[in-house]
Amino acid sequence: MLLVVVSGLALGGLYGMTALVYNVMYSTSKVLSFGTGQFAMVGGICTAWLVLDLHWPIWAGFIACLVSGAVFGWLSEVIAVRRIVAASDEHLWVLSTLALSTMVQEAMSLIWGTDPTPFPRVLPQEFAGAFDQKFWLPMILAVLMAVGLEQFYRRSMIGKLFIAMSEDSFAARARGVATDRMRSLSYVLAGVLGALSGFAGGQLTFADFALGTALGLSGFIALAVGGIGSSVGALVGGAILGMLTSLTTHYFGAEYQKTIAIGLLILLLVVRPQGLFGTTQVRQV
Amino acid sequence: MKHNRIRPALVGLFALLAVVLPFLTGNIYYLHVATVIGVYWVLIATLNLLVGFTGQLSVGHVGLLAIGAYAFCLLAGGQGWNPFLALLSGGAICAGIGLLLGLPSLRLPGFYFAMATLAFGLIVSELALAEQWLTNGSVGMPAPSFPTPFDTPRGFYWLVLGIAGLVTWMTANVARFMWGRAMVALRDSTVAASSVAVPIYRTKLIVFVFSGFTAGIAGGLYATSQTYITPDAFIVNLGIYFFVAIIIGGRGVIIGPFIGAAVLAAIPELVGPLAKYGTFFYGLILLIVVLVLPGGFGELITTLAARLRRDRQSATSIEPDLPGLRDVIRGQT
Amino acid sequence: MSGALEARTVIRRFGGLLAVDGVSLELRPGEIHGLIGPNGSGKTTLLNLISGYYTVDEGSIVLAGQDVTGHSVRDRALSGVARTFQTPKLVLSLPVLDNAMLGGWRSVRSGFLETAIAAPRPKREEAEIRARAVDILRGVGLGQVMDKRADLLEHTAQRFLEIARALTSRPKFVLLDEPAGGLTGTEIQHLADIIGVMRDGGIGVLLVEHHTDFVFRICDRVTALNLGRVIAHGSATAVRNDPEVIRVYLGA
Numbered sequence: 114m115l116l117v118v119v120s121g122l123a124l125g126g127l128y129g130m131t132a133l134v135y136n137v138m139y140s141t142s143k144v145l146s147f148g149t150g151q152f153a154m155v156g157g158i159c160t161a162w163l164v165l166d167l168h169w170p171i172w173a174g175f176i177a178c179l180v181s182g183a184v185f186g187w188l189s190e191v192i193a194v195r196r197i198v199a200a201s202d203e204h205l206w207v208l209s210t211l212a213l214s215t216m217v218q219e220a221m222s223l224i225w226g227t228d229p230t231p232f233p234r235v236l237p238q239e240f241a242g243a244f245d246q247k248f249w250l251p252m253i254l255a256v257l258m259a260v261g262l263e264q265f266y267r268r269s270m271i272g273k274l275f276i277a278m279s280e281d282s283f284a285a286r287a288r289g290v291a292t293d294r295m296r297s298l299s300y301v302l303a304g305v306l307g308a309l310s311g312f313a314g315g316q317l318t319f320a321d322f323a324l325g326t327a328l329g330l331s332g333f334i335a336l337a338v339g340g341i342g343s344s345v346g347a348l349v350g351g352a353i354l355g356m357l358t359s360l361t362t363h364y365f366g367a368e369y370q371k372t373i374a375i376g377l378l379i380l381l382l383v384v385r386p387q388g389l390f391g392t393t394q395v396r397q398v
Numbered sequence: 399m400k401h402n403r404i405r406p407a408l409v410g411l412f413a414l415l416a417v418v419l420p421f422l423t424g425n426i427y428y429l430h431v432a433t434v435i436g437v438y439w440v441l442i443a444t445l446n447l448l449v450g451f452t453g454q455l456s457v458g459h460v461g462l463l464a465i466g467a468y469a470f471c472l473l474a475g476g477q478g479w480n481p482f483l484a485l486l487s488g489g490a491i492c493a494g495i496g497l498l499l500g501l502p503s504l505r506l507p508g509f510y511f512a513m514a515t516l517a518f519g520l521i522v523s524e525l526a527l528a529e530q531w532l533t534n535g536s537v538g539m540p541a542p543s544f545p546t547p548f549d550t551p552r553g554f555y556w557l558v559l560g561i562a563g564l565v566t567w568m569t570a571n572v573a574r575f576m577w578g579r580a581m582v583a584l585r586d587s588t589v590a591a592s593s594v595a596v597p598i599y600r601t602k603l604i605v606f607v608f609s610g611f612t613a614g615i616a617g618g619l620y621a622t623s624q625t626y627i628t629p630d631a632f633i634v635n636l637g638i639y640f641f642v643a644i645i646i647g648g649r650g651v652i653i654g655p656f657i658g659a660a661v662l663a664a665i666p667e668l669v670g671p672l673a674k675y676g677t678f679f680y681g682l683i684l685l686i687v688v689l690v691l692p693g694g695f696g697e698l699i700t701t702l703a704a705r706l707r708r709d710r711q712s713a714t715s716i717e718p719d720l721p722g723l724r725d726v727i728r729g730q731t
Numbered sequence: 732m733s734g735a736l737e738a739r740t741v742i743r744r745f746g747g748l749l750a751v752d753g754v755s756l757e758l759r760p761g762e763i764h765g766l767i768g769p770n771g772s773g774k775t776t777l778l779n780l781i782s783g784y785y786t787v788d789e790g791s792i793v794l795a796g797q798d799v800t801g802h803s804v805r806d807r808a809l810s811g812v813a814r815t816f817q818t819p820k821l822v823l824s825l826p827v828l829d830n831a832m833l834g835g836w837r838s839v840r841s842g843f844l845e846t847a848i849a850a851p852r853p854k855r856e857e858a859e860i861r862a863r864a865v866d867i868l869r870g871v872g873l874g875q876v877m878d879k880r881a882d883l884l885e886h887t888a889q890r891f892l893e894i895a896r897a898l899t900s901r902p903k904f905v906l907l908d909e910p911a912g913g914l915t916g917t918e919i920q921h922l923a924d925i926i927g928v929m930r931d932g933g934i935g936v937l938l939v940e941h942h943t944d945f946v947f948r949i950c951d952r953v954t955a956l957n958l959g960r961v962i963a964h965g966s967a968t969a970v971r972n973d974p975e976v977i978r979v980y981l982g983a
Contacts, residue, residue: 145509193685207509207512209689211457211638212681212684215638215677215680216681216682216685219675326516326634327520330513330516330520371521372521374517379514382503382506382510383502568848569847571846571848575841575849575853575857576832576835576846576853576856579832580836582822582825583833587823589816590820590833592803592804592805593808593814594837594896595805595809595900596836605843608844608847715875716871716873716887716888716891716918717872718925719870719872719874720928722869722870723866723869723870726863726867726870727870727898727929727934728932
């Protein structure tokens with residue numbers, strides 16, 4: 114049973130981190146990117162390839178992983194978001210991020226192949242079980258990421274600019290904030306964080322080309338449950354979804370994971386559309 | 399709406415060609431491709447109403463195709479029902495599921511709805527694999543064929559053609575009457591739509607349920623066209639293909655998505671070894687279209703046509719006809 | 732007053748700001764009623780409250796004796812309240828005629844399936860609405876551009892198109908939100924003529940405007956707001972000469 118709880122929280126950490134990544138991109142662009150899960154996928158596969166195939170040391174793989182996330186974050190803003198934000202037609206960014214996400218996933222499946230491959234050990238560890246690092250890495254990192262982001266938003270100049278942009282980007286631009294560059298920066302940050310979550314969760318999920326879509330969906334559910342814009346909400350939403358997934362798998366088998374997850378989402382969106390901690394108006398009609 | 403009044407002559411010619419196609423080519427394989435395009439079109443024609451006209455981005459519609467296919471196989475095959483009855487029942491089941499799916503998710507912003515349908519598509523393929531007692535899991539199940547004369551490739555092609563033609567006629571009707579305008583208003587300006595009393599939620603729901611019904615029918619036809627179905631025929635990538643066909647073809651027109659569907663279906667068939675790059679290219683094309691030509695090729699064509707007619711943004715001199723206006727208002731209120 | 736569209740002591744706050752503070756206004760059928768006030772006086776907020784885009788915090792909106800305070804924008808549109816917007820809200824991808832025809836949705840009774848099979852009723856409704864919209868477009872002066880896409884129209888024409896759409900809905904009341912914005916003198920005269928015809932046809936027109944000359948020239952009655960409160964209301968002449976109104980508009 115301990116194993117069920119621990120793996121549930123670990124998954125929760127992974128989903129929570131993805132929700133945080135959604136938040137970072139949403140704050141400066143009001144875009145919920147379909148490709149949010151792909152950062153983790155790219156980072157994870159990059160690390161697995163460098164460390165297992167090319168025998169790089171793990172710390173070098175780690176840095177390369179973060180760099181790959183940064184690059185993809187920057188690319189996704191430039192390609193899929195920048196021109197669309199100027200056009201202000203809501204449907205379009207859904208399509209452009211969907212398109213880019215599809216391309217990245219397919220390219221990865223062609224280059225890397227479709228079999229999930231094991232991920233290297235990050236820290237030397239001989240034993241398995243409930244204290245396996247594959248559970249604890251995502252959990253600890255999720256909390257660190259949330260705390261770090263909150264500090265970033267509160268203490269640093271750039272963080273405060275992100276908040277300003279998320280409240281009123283027009284006013285921010287009128288006050289001289291270089292919104293394009295800030296948005297680009299936020300996407301780079303999102304990419305780095307996404308890749309980091311892929312690194313932390315790699316031992317749990319394996320390096321798998323299909324991870325991106327699944328994580329994007331689960332991370333979105335965590336985000337919706339917790340409420341857009343809330344770091345605490347992201348962690349709580351992730352934990353709830355993670356535990357639900359783990360318990361469902363334990364009692365009913367792994368096939369119903371997604372069904373339960375979307376059931377949760379739909380239930381929540383009917384009862385409390387803005388999420389547990391969210392403030393944004395979600396309900397439209 | 400003018401750009402939807404497909405000139406009757408062109409339509410007639412196309413219909414004629416479509417009907418005699420089996421006689422023009424003796425190649426069974428090409429006939430099969432044409433049949434599959436027809437089957438996809440049954441789904442895409444009404445999905446076009448949902449995505450292109452009403453602006454609801456249903457990414458996971460392939461889930462309804464799957465449910466329709468399995469329902470058809472189970473009812474007509476396992477239960478021995480009349481295939482036409484099974485086909486309609488599959489459609490009805492999918493309409494019902496569309497209603498259940500749409501009720502909560504159509505109230506939400508576009509991204510939430512897209513995610514919800516994506517999740518639906520993933521769930522259906524997951525359950526198709528897992529619920530072995532119902533679907534035989536990865537083994538799949540055979541699809542029954544229709545009674546004579548529709549049990550030959552030609553006969554079946556004509557059945558599909560007939561159904562596709564009927565569905566096209568219905569969607570064209572909706573498009574050119576007031577409902578079509580209401581749907582476009584909904585897509586482009588909800589403020590304008592509600593100011594003229596268009597019921598936003600109810601309209602979205604009705605279109606979604608209708609597109610679910612035809613998706614279910616398309617599912618049954620698809621099953622027969624493949625003669626055997628397995629879960630991996632209904633992966634999410636197929637759903638994205640439907641989507642891309644509509645966006646490329648152009649939102650708010652009928653012809654465009656049809657050409658998009660035909661082209662995208664034909665390409666993998668014709669360039670066999672490159673087929674696995676298919677989804678990548680769908681994504682690439684979608685990206686390019688969204689960035690460069692958001693209205694799709696359909697809009698490109700209507701814009702060019704307008705350019706040729708010299709419709710320019712030009713100053714309009716406004717000369718009211720007051721007596722005429724007086725009569726119209728007096729006659730109304 | 733029977734048949735009137737009224738706001739009764741309506742209050743609306745935004746955060747701590749009292750945008751509309753106990754305002755009452757009565758729009759009668761067959762009158763042109765001006766609503767004026769400086770920026771921030773609450774006139775657009777009041778318009779949004781009457782048409783249903785904002786909800787009232789206190790007070791009520793009454794239509795022909797029936798309380799419609801809780802009614803949605805759509806319900807009010809169904810009851811015959813049409814409006815135009817400060818920046819025209821058109822369906823830009825559709826031609827002018829189709830935009831005008833949208834106003835006719837209110838009278839459509841055909842269902843979705845009925846339309847899909849091209850039954851007689853949808854065909855008849857389509858023809859009726861088309862004929863009406865064509866006549867109205869000619870009436871407001873847009874007869875030459877009926878097939879042009881709405882996004883190719885210049886500003887003035889878009890404004891007149893919005894009015895045409897409102898008229899196609901057979902409204903009892905039309906609420907105009909600063910329709911003279913950006914119009915030349917001749918165009919304002921056309922607008923005035925059209926509004927006059929609307930009034931003569933029995934429609935109650937609420938005219939929210941900045942151009943006070945225009946308002947006093949054509950309105951039967953005027954309500955003047957300042958800082959969310961009514962400072963004067965009555966006949967156009969009376970309001971124009973009201974000392975408080977003069978002070979607010981011409982004073983410091």
